[in-house]
Amino acid sequence: xxxxxxxxxxxxxxxxxxxxxxxxxxxxxxxLLFLSPWLIGFFAFTLYPMLVSLYYSFTIYHSKRxxxxxxxxxxxxxxxxxxxxxxxxxxxxxxxxxxxLGLFASFLCALLLNLxxxxxxxxxxxxxxxxxxxxxxxxxxxxxxxxPQVGLVNSLLARIGIEGPNWMxxxxxxxxxxxxxxxxxxxxxxxxxxxxxxxVPQSLIEAxxxxxxNWFQRLWHITIPMVSPITLFNLITGMIGMFQYFAQAxxxxxxxxxxxxxxxxxxxxxxxxxxxxxxxxxxxxxxMAWILFIIILILTLLLLKVSDRFTYYAG
Amino acid sequence: xxxxxxxxxxxxxxxxxxxxxxxxxxxxKVLRVWIQWGDNPQQIQALFDKxxxxxxxxxxxxAPIDDDKILxxxxxxxxxxxxxxxxxxxAKSFYKEGLVDELSSAIETGNIDMADMFEAPLSQxxxxxxxVCLPWGTDAYALFxxxxxxxxxxxxxxxxxxxMEELAEYxxxxxxxxxxxxxxxxxxxxxxxxxxxxxxxxxxxxFWYSDDxxxxxxxSQAMIDAMTWQQQFYTKYGVENLQAxxxxxxxxxxxxAAFYAGKVAMMVEGEWQVGPNFIPALKPELNYxxxxxxxPAAHPERAGTIVNQGTAVVIPSGAAxxxxxxxxxxxxxxxxxxxxxxxxxxxxxxxxxxAEDPCFAALGEKFQVFVDLMASPNAYAVLTTPLSxxxxxxxxxxxxxxxxxxADPKETLDAVQAEFEPKFKEAMxx
Numbered sequence: 001x002x003x004x005x006x007x008x009x010x011x012x013x014x015x016x017x018x019x020x021x022x023x024x025x026x027x028x029x030x031x032l033l034f035l036s037p038w039l040i041g042f043f044a045f046t047l048y049p050m051l052v053s054l055y056y057s058f059t060i061y062h063s064k065r066x067x068x069x070x071x072x073x074x075x076x077x078x079x080x081x082x083x084x085x086x087x088x089x090x091x092x093x094x095x096x097x098x099x100x101l102g103l104f105a106s107f108l109c110a111l112l113l114n115l116x117x118x119x120x121x122x123x124x125x126x127x128x129x130x131x132x133x134x135x136x137x138x139x140x141x142x143x144x145x146x147x148p149q150v151g152l153v154n155s156l157l158a159r160i161g162i163e164g165p166n167w168m169x170x171x172x173x174x175x176x177x178x179x180x181x182x183x184x185x186x187x188x189x190x191x192x193x194x195x196x197x198x199x200v201p202q203s204l205i206e207a208x209x210x211x212x213x214n215w216f217q218r219l220w221h222i223t224i225p226m227v228s229p230i231t232l233f234n235l236i237t238g239m240i241g242m243f244q245y246f247a248q249a250x251x252x253x254x255x256x257x258x259x260x261x262x263x264x265x266x267x268x269x270x271x272x273x274x275x276x277x278x279x280x281x282x283x284x285x286x287x288m289a290w291i292l293f294i295i296i297l298i299l300t301l302l303l304l305k306v307s308d309r310f311t312y313y314a315g
Numbered sequence: 316x317x318x319x320x321x322x323x324x325x326x327x328x329x330x331x332x333x334x335x336x337x338x339x340x341x342x343x344k345v346l347r348v349w350i351q352w353g354d355n356p357q358q359i360q361a362l363f364d365k366x367x368x369x370x371x372x373x374x375x376x377x378a379p380i381d382d383d384k385i386l387x388x389x390x391x392x393x394x395x396x397x398x399x400x401x402x403x404x405x406a407k408s409f410y411k412e413g414l415v416d417e418l419s420s421a422i423e424t425g426n427i428d429m430a431d432m433f434e435a436p437l438s439q440x441x442x443x444x445x446x447v448c449l450p451w452g453t454d455a456y457a458l459f460x461x462x463x464x465x466x467x468x469x470x471x472x473x474x475x476x477x478x479m480e481e482l483a484e485y486x487x488x489x490x491x492x493x494x495x496x497x498x499x500x501x502x503x504x505x506x507x508x509x510x511x512x513x514x515x516x517x518x519x520x521x522f523w524y525s526d527d528x529x530x531x532x533x534x535s536q537a538m539i540d541a542m543t544w545q546q547q548f549y550t551k552y553g554v555e556n557l558q559a560x561x562x563x564x565x566x567x568x569x570x571x572a573a574f575y576a577g578k579v580a581m582m583v584e585g586e587w588q589v590g591p592n593f594i595p596a597l598k599p600e601l602n603y604x605x606x607x608x609x610x611p612a613a614h615p616e617r618a619g620t621i622v623n624q625g626t627a628v629v630i631p632s633g634a635a636x637x638x639x640x641x642x643x644x645x646x647x648x649x650x651x652x653x654x655x656x657x658x659x660x661x662x663x664x665x666x667x668x669x670a671e672d673p674c675f676a677a678l679g680e681k682f683q684v685f686v687d688l689m690a691s692p693n694a695y696a697v698l699t700t701p702l703s704x705x706x707x708x709x710x711x712x713x714x715x716x717x718x719x720x721x722a723d724p725k726e727t728l729d730a731v732q733a734e735f736e737p738k739f740k741e742a743m744x745x
Binding site: 062063064065147148149150166167168169170257258259260261262263274277278279280 | 382383386389390408412413414555558559560561562563632704705708711712715716719720
């Protein structure tokens with residue numbers, strides 16, 4: 001039976017009802033005051049621009065003149081725009097392939113970095129180091145590593161008899177190349193996983209060991225469920241990050257030829273940027289931003305909802 | 316608690332007051348010039364310091380300015396007094412949005428000698444009868460050939476190809492394929508180091524806009540010919556082969572650049588290559604020649620075709636003191652200043668008088684080839700419209716599809732024409 005004090009909205013738990021006493025009011029005021037630097041920043045630099053962009057998404061934006069209200073014209077044009085679908089498709093490719101792959105690989109790395117071996121601190125530093133390389137520098141470095149003629153990757157592949165692809169010049173390989181680049185810099189996710197792994201109660205593992213569970217059974221039945229909230233967090237932040245994928249593609253496109261080769265790196269945010277700042281179609285770009293916002297919102301809510309089945313919160 | 320609020324309010328008020336005072340204290344008049352390119356800010360600032368010496372007006376130069384700062388500044392309340400853009404296309408987009416001024420009054424105020432300007436680069440700034448920008452310096456492209464490689468292939472090293480057809484034949488002779496089928500040397504790559512469709516299409520007698528800029532002609536015969544002509548090089552050597560070959564090229568401005576390293580025997584490149592910062596600095600021993608890109612055999616009258624593309628100076632509509640902006644603009648356009656700035660960078664002057672300055676002759680015979688081409692009857696500029704950015708992006712995609720995927724030139728260009736026809740009409744207010 002449902003607890004009468006428990007309130008729900010769309011299946012999500014809401015906090016219990018507040019009783020307004022003098023004390024709570026004073027607390028609220030103090031709380032708001034302490035929050036105010038963030039609140040002011042949020043209202044002025046996040047909420048207000050968002051609402052304004054919602055308004056602009058229904059207009060043809062002119063920098064100096066007043067915007068023209070055109071109802072849903074930007075949206076209908078978008079839904080008929082091949083490049084919109086191409087950019088969405090490219091982005092979904094990254095979300096569907098790069099995010100799970102990144103999670104899997106960083107979990108494996110975290111497992112390795114959690115072993116008690118000599119020099120572990122050194123390995124941890126090594127795996128984290130790429131994350132502090134600036135995106136632009138890392139991307140340029142990868143462009144060199146993946147150079148088909150003089151790059152290290154294809155030279156190594158050639159040694160074992162594989163003729164490496166043209167990577168960034170080949171539309172079929174440009175996204176896998178970017179995924180490789182992303183996996184190189186997954187130190188942040190590894191650290192979060194590592195902290196999660198260190199929180200898995202040793203007593204549970206020892207109990208399972210006594211019961212005769214092997215390494216894989218311990219991993220499958222104890223470790224993975226215990227770090228599932230971390231997986232969910234990494235999944236959601238990874239997904240949002242991937243939907244906003246921009247900097248690496250911008251560097252690859254060299255500014256002028258965004259999306260090359262053959263539109264294979266034209267990601268959603270790249271096309272949005274192009275529309276806003278190169279084609280000066282701010283209204284159109286605002287509509288794109290709102291569609292992206294809605295996509296991310298729906299997917300995040302969906303993930304949170306579905307996650308009930310596979311996440312386990314201890315206590 | 317109340318005290319805390321009070322303190323908070325006082326702090327905010329005080330900080331606002333301080334900012335306001337800070338803004339007021341600098342009363343001295345300073346003109347701000349933003350330049351979209353520029354790898355030598357000190358040199359440009361030193362040039363504008365001469366204006367300060369002449370007129371007493373201080374000029375503060377920011378070069379290069381980040382692309383994403385320009386639009387907010389133009390729409391905001393405090394834009395620069397003069398803005399130098401990399402090309403006429405942005406000037407047109409900005410003019411359409413009312414962000415920059417039409418320049419007739421500035422030309423009058425500054426008493427700018429329009430007859431002294433080469434028509435081709437100026438045409439980038441024309442919009443109907445209006446002039447929305449002024450070209451400061453410009454670039455042009457010509458054919459470079461490696462004389463040693465010509466000799467090795469049994470060609471006369473002093474005789475560049477005379478027609479586009481001959482160029483393709485020479486390219487064939489200058490291409491060396493290794494025993495394993497990979498390319499070791501290539502005669503000519505049409506889109507090295509970037510697209511040159513503008514030059515080829517002019518040689519085929521057209522452009523992607525009609526000459527007066529009032530119609531879109533993306534699928535014109537000239538465009539189809541230009542794309543087909545380029546496609547043959549990729550068909551002949553194989554796209555993957557050629558892409559694998561080009562991906563191993565050294566950095567653009569390094570001694571390992573493809574043409575310098577003898578990997579490419581002929582290339583289309585700009586005037587700066589013969590200036591002090593490129594070939595003479597990076598590969599002084601290179602034995603090469605420069606000539607105008609050849610026309611098709613059927614059209615010898617198109618010899619000496621060049622396509623200018625270069626800087627465009629605009630005055631933001633929000634500039635505080637239009638007269639001061641106009642005067643500075645006029646000073647920038649004076650032959651002496653144009654000569655000084657573009658001799659230094661080894662770029663082409665847009666002023667006829669400046670072109671006669673001995674400093675250009677001092678850049679050498681090869682540079683003179685470009686200076687002479689400026690006065691060619693077949694000198695054009697890349698035409699621009701408010702739609703340029705979006706259309707250029709689509710043209711680039713079309714070119715990629717044609718060259719790298721073997722797409723049919725006519726079908727591909729028809730599709731771009733169909734997509735952009737309505738957008739063009741809307742952008743041009745037709």
